[in-house]
Amino acid sequence: MCWNEETAQKPVEDVVRSIHGEYYLHPPSLVSRPITDIDKVKLLESFELYDQEYKSLLGDYLQPDADLSVLVRDTLVEARKITPNPSQEMEFNEKSKQAIPALLARIFVMFTVLKSGESYNRIETAGGSSELGVKLLIKPHNIQILTLLYMFGCGSSISTSLQSQLKQIRTGEGKSMILGAAAALLVLLGFRVRAVCYSEYLSNRDHKLFEEVFARFGLQRHVKYSTIREYAEDSIAARGDFRDLTEKLLRGTLAKSKPSTTKILRENSRLEVLLIDEVDVFFGPEFYGKTHNIATCIREPEVAEILTRIWNAFNQGGRSYQLGDIQSMPEYSTLLNKLPGHKYVVDNEISNMLKEVKEVDAIPYYLNQDKDKIGYKEMDSVLYTISYGYRTVFAYLKESENLRQKEDTLLRELVMQISLGRFSYANISPYRIIGLSGTLQILGDREKRVLGQYGLNKYTYMPSVYGLSNFKFDKAGSGIYFEGNESDFYHRLIKEIRAATSSKQAVIVFFSDDLRLKKFTNSPFYCQLGRHKNTLTESTILFDKEYIINKAATAGQVTLSPAIFGRGTDFFCKDQTVEKNGGVHIIQTFLSKDLSEEVQIQGRTARQGKQGSYQLILLESDLENEFGVSRGEMHQVARCDRYKWLCKIREQYQKNQAEIMEGNLQQASQVDKETREYFDLLIEGDFDGAQKVFRSLYEI
Secondary structure (H helix, E strand, C coil): CCECCCCCCCCHHHHHHHCEEEEEEEHHHCEEEECCCECHHHHHHHHHHHHHHHHHHHHHHCCCCCCHHHHHHHHHHHHHCCCCCCCCCCCCCHHHHHHHHHHHHHHHHHHHHHHHHHHHHHHHHCCCCHHHHHHHCCECCHHHHHHHHHHCCCCECCCCCCCCEEEECCCCCCHHHHHHHHHHHHHHCCCEEEEEECCHHHHHHHHHHHHHHHHHHCCHHHEEEEEHHHHHHHHHHCCCCHHHHHHHHHHCCCCCCCCCCHHHHHHCCCCEEEEEECHHHHCCCCCCCCEEEEEEEECCHHHHHHHHHHHHHHHCCCCCCCHHHHHCCHHHHHHHHHCCCCHHHHHHHHHHHHHHHHHCCCCCCEEECCCCEEEEEECCEEECCCCCCHHHHHHHHHCHHHCCCHHHHHHHHCCEEEEEEEEECCCCCCCEEEEEECCHHHCCHHHHHHHHCCCCCEEEECCCCCCCCCEECCCCCCCEEEECCHHHHHHHHHHHHHHHHHCCCEEEEEECCHHHHHHHHCCCCHHHHCCCEEECCCCCCHHHHHHHHHHCCCCCCEEEEEHHHHCCCCCCCCCHHHHHCCCEEEEECCCCCCHHHHHHHHCCCCHHHCCEEEEEEEEHHHHHHHHCCCCCHHHHCCHHHHHHHHHHHHHHHHHHHHHHHHHHHHHHHHHHHHHHHHHHHHHHCCHHHHHHHHHHHHCC
16 A cells, blocks of 8 residues: 555654554463563754655655656665674664665655656646645555664664564555565665565566565575475575476485585575565464475476376276386386485386376366466465476376367476475574564463564554544444354345445455355356356456456445455555445355454454454354354354354364474474475485485375
8 A cells, every 4th residue: 555645644743653562572382571662852963854854855856857766876885884784783773773764765756756756746747736746646554764764773772783573564554665664774774575475366466566666776696585385485495496306216316415505605695685575464373383295207208298197087987097007017017217315216206197097087177278287276376386286287188189288288397396405494594583463462362472482573563544443343233143044044144245335335254265155156146246246266366356456345345255356455445435435345154263263364454454344144054064163152152242252263273273383383393404405415415314314204
């Protein structure tokens, strides 16, 4: 979210007074103390320095003939005055704390000019209203500036270096702007930055917001936005080509070597700062305790022939191949000669092929015919970099007649995929971690303990731009419905949607996943919604996705979506008819297993100080199956106590999940340790040692 003069600014003094937080001195015991290092006088002084510099420079560089290269040159000169030598820790002394507000001002002057300077000058040149031109300028809000200043030690009475920290910014109030400016400032100060997000769509959106700023200042080499999965992959690749070394091991060509580390040292001389958007997801059950699995691909004509034979036999409905049938083929013997000493690998991979050919459709896939690539859903996008082993390989054979470049694509994709290790997502060690979230205050004890293990003990809660929320959720009345069967569930859903749309509200309905959404759209109830409805899914192409999101908050519109779009998606309401009649109405059709997800979904409405309402419509069998609730138990709960009861069963679920996650983490840590040992042996060229550890990893 970007701000302009149409957004009401809270007085900066009020904002500073409202900033508060806590610090966990001993994370395992979860004993916290209020933050006491906020020097509000100095923070205000830092803001004034920023504001004076920003207004002065903006007046200069908004001129049509202004040379932005001068702004770039002067900014780099000022940054070098306080930047230490590469690999040295930057000290936050009085000199740097005086310089940071001015550097931040220069970054945002560049941002404002690039994003809205042309529109401003067009109005000025045409002799239009000067007041209108100013309103068009896209500027940061003072809460965003104060967040950044305090993040970099300004206004802190004890901060002497960049600290790992957590900041709560309310949903819809500009985390993207904070991430971009923080990344730019960090690179100017000599760090390299990785900004990670659970969502490819949101990561690309956030990067696009500041992409031109990074380019103008020449910072793009040292800042990268990515998903969590990409971050894991790049962290592995930074040490060497794991896959290539393993292929050499399998082919018997791995040689002792002393690889040059000059390039690696040069690239890594900057200390890495990890910026995490929605930090609770990174350390939540989707990633924490899970592993990033690595495989190498053996591309040989014999492999392609074996895969093709297996597919043709299955596709034609004849007798299924057995391992012995493949072993009798001449291609099998040739393949063994190419991978000497690895018969156990070849036999196991062929056995996997024979099993997974029957599971080609087990995981829904999407074929991009323009690129001849098969992709799978992850979070709110379809990723074409994900592979589900031989299921994916056989999907290419299944779709072979639909491929534009059939021969080249099959040559690329018909490979033997050999697992060579797993890295734990939890095993990260950047210099510092700075996490942003809209839901820090509702984190549970487990999450706080986990975050504490990474030095994330400092929580700062920034006030809302808009003061008190206009969000409405009738927890003791019509805000919660339990329905006993699917028909009643759909009837209730249609009734509540119609009630809202007839009142000229917009309605966004969140389902737990794509399958539940599709089940509803395939039902006869779906057509009762009329013409003004859209469905937003992970497979929706980017252009349509942006259109549906922009359309969602208009009067009478109904938008159906899986839960993943309940985080980060900006359903911004500009329709005054909707606002006048109660704002966007959210209906959630499942109970979130994580309270933070529910809060995020609620945050899709009543955004930027506007009106908004929320309902839960739940199917009783879902509560029984997902949360272990006994049949009919919910009917023993008084209507006024329903939400408390739902929170109670969710807390019990979370407690059970925490135990499972800790078990997963132990296993992930062990296999991560063995994988890193194996990688070290590969880099050293220790053939025998690597062979031994590889077999152990492969057979896990």
